[in-house]
Amino acid sequence: MSEERNLAQEGKEVDTFSAKCPNCGSAMVFDADSQSLKCEHCGTTGEIEKDFEVIENDIALGFAQAETWGQDEQSTYKCDNCGAVVVISADEEAKKCPFCQTTHVVKDGSFKTIRPHMVIPFQFGAEKASEYSKKWAKSRLFAPSKFKKSLNVENLVGVYEPCFTFDSNTNSHYVGRVGDRRTRVVGSGKNRRTETYIVYRNVSGTHASFFNDVMIASNSKFTQTELNSLAPFDTAQACVYExxxxxxxxxxxxxxxxxxxxxxxxxxxxxxxxxxxxxxxxCDVVDYLNVTTTHSNVTYKYLLLPVYTLVYKYNKKEYPVRINGSTGKVKGKTPVSAIRVIIAILLGLGLIALVIWLFWYLNL
Ligand SMILES: [Zn+2]
Ligand SMILES: [Zn+2]
Known part of the structure; x- marks a missing residue:
């Protein structure tokens, strides 16, 4: 095995655009653990200087100023089996679909997309991602032990999921009727009691608020619900896409x-x-509240989010697991072990019985 070298440290220039190893000519890939480029063949690393400038685009102009993501930078493949559209670096070739693992992937030159403005690079490699997912699987109370032990991390794949983020300066006008809960003492003698009642008031006014980086998923394979479940993504890690x-x-x-x-x-x-x-x-209750909002200085950017995806097959069913490549948060479904659920119910019932017995025994 060749010795690992760092040419940047040796003062030699690393041509990061071609993503070719200056030492052996093999492809260099982004190595999340070291946040640098690494040759898959000889281990040579090339440092990356990240550009943290924040790019925002006027929404009124739409895509007029957006660059197309040219074929010199990316190749698009379509999976014949599951329909996924997969974008990879132009220097590489797609071998299998990251979503369904089949090899029915064909190059699709017709796919047009804008070039991402910014990216949150993967912050850790696949090894760490599988550690996170194994730890997560172990913590699932009702998952069968077999599932926990045999979580197959081989088909774990890092996928940049696209989203749009929006900034907006909002000015709102509101009109409504809201209520506050009060209490009063009514009746006398034996009928004396406290009751709650609501006092309503009419309200109206203005409200101004600035919104930064509202993230909206832009892909049917990675839905808003999934984005929200993996959120937050650390936008401080976002840099200009390269x-x-x-x-x-x-x-x-x-x-x-x-x-x-x-x-x-x-x-x-x-x-x-x-x-x-x-x-x-x-207020305690809202009878009605009508809000009209005007948005100004609305900007957007097309951002790639780092998500590790793992599809686990158990008893012929598929259980997708996703790992936030920015924070390590894991979300997914697991099979449920009937025995574990029954044990939990029995333990719960046992606990209730113990409490009842204690109350009876101690004469509380
Ligand atoms: Zn090399
Ligand atoms: Zn597929």
Whole structure:
């Protein structure tokens, strides 16, 4: 095995654009553990200087100023089996579909997409990701032991999932009727008691709020629910997209348009504004609250999120597990062991019986 070298430290220039090893000519891939480029063949590393400039684009211009993600940088493949659209670095070749593991992948030159503006690079490699998923599997109370022990991490794959993030300056006007709970003492003698009643008040006013990086998933394979379950992603790790972050990993092609995602973002923002106004009003109940909001200085960016995906087959069923490649948070489904559930119920019943017996014994 060849000795590992760091040419950047030796003062030799590493041509990171071609992603070819300056020592042996093999492909260099992004190595998440060292946050550098690493030759898969001889282990030579090339340092990466990250550009943390924040790119925001005027939403009014749409994709007018967006660059196309050219074929000099990426190749798009379509999986004939599951329909996934997989984007890989132009220097590499797709061998199998990361989602269904079949080899029915064909190059799809017709796929058009804009170039990502920013990326949160994977912060740790596949080994660490499998450690996280094994630890997670062990902590699942009702999962069968066989599942815990044999969680197959071989088909774990790092996929950059696309999303749009939106910033908006909002100004809202609200009109409504809200109520506060009060208590009073009624009746006399034996009928004396405290009752709760609600005093309503009419409210109206304005509310201003700035929203930063509202994340909306832009792919049907990676839904908003999945994004929310893996959130938060550490946006402080986001840097300007460059081809090298993709080498060794794959990206999901985005399939949902900007307007659709912006509408999704507005719903998220509306909900947040309503709860901000509610907490400002210090009320206990809301009879109605009508809010009209105007958005200004709306910007967006197309961002890639690091997600490790693992599909685990157990008793002919598939259980997908996802790991946030930025924080290590794991989300997934596991099979349920009937025996473990029964034991838990019996333990619960036993505990209740013990408490009842204690009350009876101690004459409480
Ligand atoms: Zn090399
Ligand atoms: Zn597939």
């Amino acid at each position: 081809k090298k972050y993709l080498s060794g990993y794959v990206a999901d092609g985005y399939q949902v348009n900007l307007d659709y995602c912006w509408n999704g973002a507005k719903r998220v923002i509306d909900d947040e504004i309503r709860s901000q106004i509610r907490s400002r009003l210090h």
